[in-house]
Amino acid sequence: MRKLVSILLLSTLAPTAMAASADGIWRTEANAENAFLEVTVGPCESDNSKTCGVITRALTEDGVADDYPHLGRVMIADMKDKGDGEYAGGRIWDPERDKEFKSTMVRSGNKLTVEGCVAFLCDGQTWTLVE
Template sequence: MRKLTIGFLVAMGISASDLGAEPFGIWLTETGRTGAYLHVEVAPCKGNRTLLCGYIHETFKTPHTEIVGRPIFWDLEQVSANQWVNGRVWDAENRKVYWAKVTLHKTELRVEGCLGILCDGQSWKRVR
């Protein structure tokens, strides 16, 4: 049965990495207006392992090292194989909190903050 499943997936052009793609790991944010950027560790939330969180792992080109360890997004619920919604995201530049959604693409993690129907965000690249 396993050979049949793998054969079917190969025939459909689906790789094993597409099936097992997860957002977990360290991600590089886009550079902000001041030139600062972050490495964010994406992992299950510490208080509820069924939800997705992102914690600031390291800061670059900023004196604000006190934010290391702080959640940058939290409590996102998985609604499909590659999308999480209904959480919150903290904008490190303006220090405000918005509704969040995260979408995993092949080579990036799209992290968006929303105010009503208006959303904006960043596309992060995987570090590891």
């Protein structure tokens, strides 16, 4: 009986823990030209215990921008999973400014809030899960 209760408890907790993962394809907020990126987030190639994100698609008002120069570039690097959908200790690259910032991420449902910070000044976006 105790074993059955443990299995049931674990099976109800497991989907919650998995839902907090940032893994997936995320759409950034649109920029001033109404263009946005899709970033594929998952384990880093260099260290599977950390989370990274690579620009896998760029879209404009006219459709897919196959000639976007930063396709395949790492945008999110070395995020550490703190649990409950929170990530910290990594960096994010801003393609519009060509600058890298210290970063944090928080997943809540199908939204991923991503912030980049310099000292105490932070700016961020809320990305939407594509798949």
